[in-house]
Amino acid sequence: MVESPVDVDEVFHxxxxxxxxxxxxRLRGSTLTVGQLAEPLTVSLAAASxxxxxxxxxxxxxxxxxxxxxxxxxxxxxLASAAAxxxxxxxxxxxxxxxxxxxxLDADEATDDPDTxxx
Numbered sequence: 001m002v003e004s005p006v007d008v009d010e011v012f013h014x015x016x017x018x019x020x021x022x023x024x025x026r027l028r029g030s031t032l033t034v035g036q037l038a039e040p041l042t043v044s045l046a047a048a049s050x051x052x053x054x055x056x057x058x059x060x061x062x063x064x065x066x067x068x069x070x071x072x073x074x075x076x077x078x079l080a081s082a083a084a085x086x087x088x089x090x091x092x093x094x095x096x097x098x099x100x101x102x103x104x105l106d107a108d109e110a111t112d113d114p115d116t117x118x119x
Contacts, residue, residue, distance in 0.1 A: 006059060006081040014058035015082070019043060020051050024060060027074035034063075034070045 014020050023037050038048030052072055055061035059078040064071050 006078045008078075008082055008085050010058040011060065011078045011082045014054050014060055017051065017054075019048075020055055023048075023051060023055065023072075024074060027061065027072060031071050031073040034072060037072060 015024075019041055022041065026032060026037065034049050034052055035045060037052065038045050041048065043051070049070070052061055052063060052070070055072075056063055059075060061072050062075050064073075
């Protein structure tokens with residue numbers, strides 16, 4: 001079976017809402033029904049279902065229907081794709097901050113050097 005590539009835009013869109021992030025965090029521990037996901041939140045069951053649909057489109061949640069019950073489970077694979085995308089920027093910023101640190105250390109050493117200080 002060939003898996004479709006992860007749409008990182010969909011993943012970041014899904015992660016952009018605090019309700020969906022809360023749902024994902026609670027799904028780390030176990031499978032939950034849509035009703036259980038909605039329970040501690042200030043959203044209706046219909047709104048919770050719409051949030052789950054966004055998570056499904058991003059590939060972050062898999063929903064199975066058992067009678068009238070919709071059971072959700074976390075599928076974390078797309079999070080790895082989003083993390084890989086962010087890693088490139090982490091490397092970039094680490095390099096830039098290392099370069100800044102070198103410049104600041106050089107400047108600090110220059111001000112500590114008695115030969116370069118004015119009388």
